[in-house]
Amino acid sequence: MQAVIVQAKRTPFGYKNGMLKAYQPEQLAAPLIQHLCKTMVPDDVILGNVVGGGGNIARLSSLEAGLSLTIPGMTIDRQCASGLEAIRIACTLIQSGEGKMYVAGGTESISRSPMKERARFSPAWLGDPDMGDATERTAAKFSVSRQKQDDYALISWERSMSAFKNGTYTEEILPIGKWSTDEGSVKIRPIANIMQRAKPIFLPKQGTITAANSCKEADGAAAVVVMEKAEAEAKGLRPILRYAGSAVTAMNPHYPAASPIDAMKKLLQKHQLSIEDIALFEINEAFAVKVALIARTLGISYDKINKRGGALCLGHPYSASGAAMMVRLFYEAHTLPQGSYVMAAIGSGGGVGLALLCEVL
Template sequence: MNKAVIVEAKRTPIGRKDGMLKQFGADELLSPLLKHAARMSQNKLDDVIIGNVVGPGGNVARLAALEAELPISIPGLTLDRQCSAGLDAIRLACCLIQAGAGNGYIAGGVESTSTSPFQSRARFSPDKIGDPDMGAAAENVASKYGITRKLQDEYTLLSYERSIHAFKHSLFSQEILAVNEYNQDEEFLKERNIEKLVRRARPVFNKENGTVTAANSCGINDGACVALVMEEGLAMEMGLQPVLRYLDSVVCGVHPDYPGIGPVPAIQQLLNRNNLTIAEIDLVELNEPFAAKVVACSKALSIPYSKLNVHGGALAIGHPYGASGAMLITRLFYEVQRRNNCNYVLAAIGSGGGIGLAVLFEVICKKKQRLS
């Protein structure tokens, strides 16, 4: 079986909805990333696979590939698995390489909520089963799994603390490809008293006894992120350094009322199938749409915070839906290069409709000179 590896990963800075990136459509956010990855691949590409959730519709991957002046022979595929889309795009590219269907892919996701033509979300599930908004679903998870407001706020502050530390030490700059003059995440452009905001925030989705607030939830954001996925032998022939080797992945369904718990069965199946325990996983990146979800998954899987989202995540930086899953892999891609002791890492995400997705990688480049 062929081996799929990640040899490059980049993202745009993340902007707030109607914020600094509001004038850029999805294809405009994506095309500079495609150009960068295509140059690295020397255009030895079979396809561009992009996750997108809120539009503009059509085949954004094809549009952006043409906008980026990639060879016309590269077709482009756009997929939607809600917030899992960007992670699933990379997963699909890896599986295609394993199967021998191709040797080189640019995969990831994009979201321009500012320019989306859709004013309301799509249906996640039939009403007869349950189709809660994601905030209400986070309250469901918090209630069912005993995740208190205190636990959520504590994790939120930890995520902000880690993200701000990473920003101040320029760790995020290694991930970011500037969009015109924008080269920093918008959330860090203003100094704010985060602790006061978190403590004073009121419940949004259940006014009487709710625990989910605007502060312990992510924002609505614009941004794009891609990885260059190649067959390992070809990458080595081209002089590219593989960093992460794809090992396995699991995607599964959970009840649509509790989508935030989706990563739990996906990760459990993935570990069991590969005869691993959570103790043998060195780093875990888990999307952060709501603190309730992260705390619930951490408790259910016994993931210590010391190896979970070590530089924060969507609570602080933002959640550009289609791109967020690809950002998890991008974060792992750079973090393992700063460490000498990582062997296995995984990325996981839960999404609307009750979907859990987890992807397992082996670390094959302990440290790169340019990050040392």
């Protein structure tokens, strides 16, 4: 059995307490599910969610979308890696013969979250640093300077601004209510002018992380349709990406920004591939230090990473971010030769790294 991705969409992303603040997570996911299931009935809906009100948000979203009462729904939490993990689970279910069609992704309304404090990532005896503190530790441990972070951040911001200007994001986005574009498109400032003036936000005196080289929290949802290849072709659907494999690893929770590195290495080794064999990478931009560190460690050119920009401008809706990366790769795949490989990688609180590999069909 081969698992393939045949459709992909995301909502616009709105900053925390911004344009999408009135929407609950199921209200963000439901329009996507309706759109992706217009002519098909999935075996299940699998969604990541991190800061919702609890319960089975995937089932709630499915019902909110008007799908059959017989579709179960499954919600998972691997923190920021949840949306990518949902897609990974759907692909492996198809490969095992358990089903033939799944909607998989993530949905997050940070604005509407009832959680007053963040969840614990690790036990107190091991230390449970906030993500900002942990990322500053990562930057210090691996010697990623403020300048290196700002250098990458400027590239990413410029790519996002170009994508807004050229309408590149339009193909990714399913409008929600009156919103058809990301909040970042109307709040972009001349980032080059403020990059060097931005002050550290976690360690005021010696810190390297600023509002310009880190993401904003955001609301949004993203999902893909994963199908068994023969089933997709029988229904007249064009497979765009074939799931080739994945890897998940973990490390010291104090250095979560470094966590995708081992997952990416493991995945490449498992498939006997090198960095040169991968045409495009999507790496979550919760912090610029993460991309700068991964690129340096693995020898990846920025030309291959996040061609459409990423969370530094668009925002980071936790569990939806990994799925949004797959949405971007889905549309970028249309520009790549058949047989090319693409990879999505993300790290999450607690020091967990996840990487997923696909072949362009």
